[in-house]
Amino acid sequence: MGNPxxxxxxxxxLTAEIQAVLEKHGYRLPPGGDHIRELVxxxxxxxxxNLVEIFEGRTW
Numbered sequence: 093m094g095n096p097x098x099x100x101x102x103x104x105x106l107t108a109e110i111q112a113v114l115e116k117h118g119y120r121l122p123p124g125g126d127h128i129r130e131l132v133x134x135x136x137x138x139x140x141x142n143l144v145e146i147f148e149g150r151t152w
Contacts (some may be wrong), residue, residue: 102140102141107133107140
């Protein structure tokens with residue numbers, strides 16, 4: 093367990109892999125330019141960090 097900000101396991105690759113899984117299951121990013129994609133992916137990154145903490149029991 094560690095800080096998700098400095099945890100070496102948490103890299104952009106993890107976010108990209110989650111995006112690939114979501115797309116595989118039919119979910120799509122909203123239409124728009126790079127700015128919209130960056131905003132959405134920033135929120136996904138935050139949600140994923142929360143999920144990692146919950147998964148490892150760091151939210152008690």
